[in-house]
Amino acid sequence: MNRRGQWNGSLTVRAEGGSPERFFNLCGFHGISLTRIERDGNGYRFCIAAGDFYEARKLSRKAQVKLLIKEKRGLPFFLRRSRKRLAFYVGILVCTGLLYASSLFIWDIRMEGNTKYTDITLLHFLESKGYVHGMKKAGIVCEDIEKDIRNHYNDITWVSAEISGNRLIIRIKENQVLEAAADTGQEEEKEEAESLTGQEVPDTSALGRDVTASRGGIILSMITRTGTPAVHVGDTVEPGQILISGIVEIKDEGGNLLKTGGVKADGDVIASTTYLYKDSFSLTYPKQYYTGQKKVRRYLWLFGSRHYVPGGKNTYEKSDEVDTYSQVHLWGNFYLPVGWGTVTAREYRDAEGVYSETAAKEQAEKRFRAYCENLEAADVKVEEASYQVSVGTDTCDVTGTIHATEAIALTEE
Incomplete structure (x- = not known):
């Protein structure tokens, strides 16, 4: 059945008795199209358009042929059979319309990557900004959501908002320290200060900036990119001691000092450091x-x-x-x-609750391991760690020593 037959309807008819050949000739003479004509026992079977059947039935009387409808196909017959199921098809149309209307709104707001702030906290903040379940997708600007969250929460450093289907997915990153360039705009600030005071502002960059030790230890390796090394590998340094000086000396070929200049010292200094661990906690706990x-x-x-x-x-x-x-x-x-x-x-x-001696030692070990893990998270490589536990009547005291390797170079700002 072709597409036209699907829309207008077609019939499969059996012709028997009389003179079928004369009937076929009459149909051809009157422009009635018969397709798929085939022998069927002592009669013939063929397909005819539903609109031509009534005219063909008149011609069949002239040829004394009896026509029997075997099958009805196409949209008109489908609709006629479906009259009793009208409510069902109307329901399908209504459901389709509701699904389409639902796709125009946001029905789920999903948070990903948050650990410090709960979903409820962030959802309440978004609600205060007008982003709620059931709002139209067309009214959402993802860039504005990202900006609002970053401005309100200082420790949320990265936000990504996107609409997927009818969900609003917000991905965030917390507790990441972003470095900002300290030198931006220094020349403009200097010129502004001079114009306001009428006095020349000294150029602090000419004084140089040193690299100092953030922690005491023994120098294991040292790479100087700019500046003058103030210590060497194997030296023991104290916290705050200058490692790389921001003052450089310019000498002639004979080694005579011509002048000194200031630079921003830079380099990598790795040292062996020691941490003295001390902890105490009560044996009773809520x-x-x-x-x-x-x-x-x-x-x-x-x-x-x-x-x-x-x-x-x-x-x-x-x-x-x-x-x-x-x-x-x-x-x-x-x-x-x-x-x-x-x-x-x-x-x-x-x-x-009261810790037993065994439970107190387990708790002490847990706290000590957590301390070491925090050091590792801060890029401190723990080389060796040991501790001693003393369980008293009311408290548990812990002391320990941690030998580590870490970068101790700290550039002055």
Whole structure:
């Protein structure tokens, strides 16, 4: 069946009795198209357009041929059969329209990369700026979201916002120190100061800037890029001692000093350092004792609002809550404004725990290892570490020694 037959409808008809050949000739003479003519027992089977069937039936009487409809195909017959299911197809159209309308809004805001700030904290901030569930995607400018978050949270150094499907995904990075160039605009500031005071402002860059030791230790290696080395490999230095001087000497071929100049010293200095570890903590500690009582409160989430089921409200004096939430999505990042969840409240009471000697030593080891891991995170390579634990009546005292290798060059600003 061709495309025209699909839209206008077609019939599969069986012709029997009389003179089928005369019937076919009459149809051809009157311009009625018959296709797929084939022998079917003592008769013939063929296809005809639905609109030509009534004219063909008149011609069949002249040829004394009986026409029997075997199959009806095409859109007109489909619609006629579907009259009793009209509500079903209307529902499909309405559902399609709702899905399209839903795709124009944001129904899920996802945070990624945040550790210090919880999702709830960041969502409340976005809500104060007008970014909420159910807002139109056309009204969202991702660059403005990134700028607002960076300006409000000083320790969030990188933000990326993007719209994927009907989700707003915000990725952030925290606690990264960004270095800024200290020399930018110094000449402009100098000229402005001279114009205001009428006096010449001395050029501090001519005095030079030294590289000093951020920590005491024994120099293991040293690379000087600019400046004059003030110490050598194997020397023991103290905190604040000059490692590379910002004063350079200019001499003639005979080694006579012509003049001195100031530069910003720069270089890499690696030293062997020692950390003396000391820690003390009480053998008693606060802990939470869970009574085993809990209450579960269920809710339905619709278009950004929670609708709680009656009952299960948290009436405990002290408790913690666990919020479990699920949102309906059809595929990928296409989410619907429908979801459900539960809030489970667990009652607890404050209690006091006491470390045993074994538990105190385990806690001391845990704290010591955490201290070493913090050093490693600060680019301090721990070479050797040892500690001693003394468990008393009320406290646990820990002392230790850590030998490390680290960069100690600190450039003056």
